[in-house]
Amino acid sequence: MTIRVQQKDFDVGAELDALSAGNTNVGGVTSFTGLVRDIVGSSQSRGGAMTLEHYPGMTEKMLVEIDAEAQSRWPLEASLIIHRYGRLEPGDRIVLVAAASAHRAAAFEACEFLIDWLKTKAPFWKLEETADGEADWVEARDSDDRAAQRWNSNG
Amino acid sequence: MTIRVQQKDFDVGAELDALSAGNTNVGGVTSFTGLVRDIVGSSQSRGGAMTLEHYPGMTEKMLVEIDAEAQSRWPLEASLIIHRYGRLEPGDRIVLVAAASAHRAAAFEACEFLIDWLKTKAPFWKLEETADGEADWVEARDSDDRAAQRWNSNG
Amino acid sequence: MKILYFAWLRQRIGVGEEVIKAPEGVTDVRTLVEWLRQRGPKYTEALADIEAFRVAVNQEFGDMDTVLEGDEEIAFFPPMTGG
């Protein structure tokens, strides 16, 4: 497993390559990359950037716990969570989660589990810059809670 | 959408970057990379390589149809299917499918749909080299049929 | 009529592609398969079990009842194992 919380960007291709490097038990790697959206020209446009704040120490601890839970639920050969913090522009990468397994069903399920749990359990908060020069804290979404809970119990 | 059937390897990072380049409607990109497995030292070890044969013309046509079906089922900003043919060694990439959407649920579902349908509908066949110097055609798996059929109808 | 064979069907029949002129009685995939089987033991063996192979007509999946006009591209192959 690889867990990283960092300000700088990451190289998706290199990170995914590293998951299966030298391990020919890996039959499939599923990844999810989260990006900063900006619906330009629509009523939802916020014109811009956001700043991601987190709780250093607890963040890493929770990510390790989430990863360990995934490892216990699926037969994974490797897993990866990288999450950025600080100010990010539209189109910037925020997060990368990935799971490598012998078979694809495990890789898909574990990858989706990682991002679903991360969304509701890792202490990150988004402050979005609005068109009028203000900034709003993004509100948590019920849909994210439901997505996390469908992985049952402990959820 | 991008559909490619090729002998040469591909650059996962560059391909995934291209899916969201210049499109800040994309909130998430889900990808699946399939690799040649070789369970070295186990009873399942085949010692090696495989050769992927396909039906030029029909392959591209089926991949376009599978991609169009995904586009009709989910609100995708972009999608990608790259499949290699020819001789591949353990650890080599075989296939990359990816889906980009505003929201992650659509990206995950569409990505899994692409690989599930590709497995049972795109005319590729694997010839595996065995330890004794022979070669066996890989048999289709019921689990792949079930995975494809769970996307219902047309399946 | 162009006929293609892939994977083990190609290997058993010994040819990947052939152009044939089928007799008048060949009006659908079923009668084509029956006619092909009579062309020799390799064909008989490769096409013995209709559950073991798939057919495509003009690059679309077909079945034993797919009607043939005579100028199609017809392909026989095992269940797919890509991905």
Add this chain to the structure above:
Amino acid sequence: MKILYFAWLRQRIGVGEEVIKAPEGVTDVRTLVEWLRQRGPKYTEALADIEAFRVAVNQEFGDMDTVLEGDEEIAFFPPMTGG
């Protein structure tokens, strides 16, 4: 006892971190919150609705009933919005 505030709780209270010595009556998160609210209008406002924030004790999620000994690191923050 070290107390951390994140996101809008930090902004409303005006401080991200403070070390306090809570009085004897503070034995769990609930009594800590009640005591903090009495420290001024910013605290009262930020901590008014216990449904609006989450709490972690020594970097593990807790709730209003989590027992406190006095030497913990306690963090208050809104529901998470990472990923």
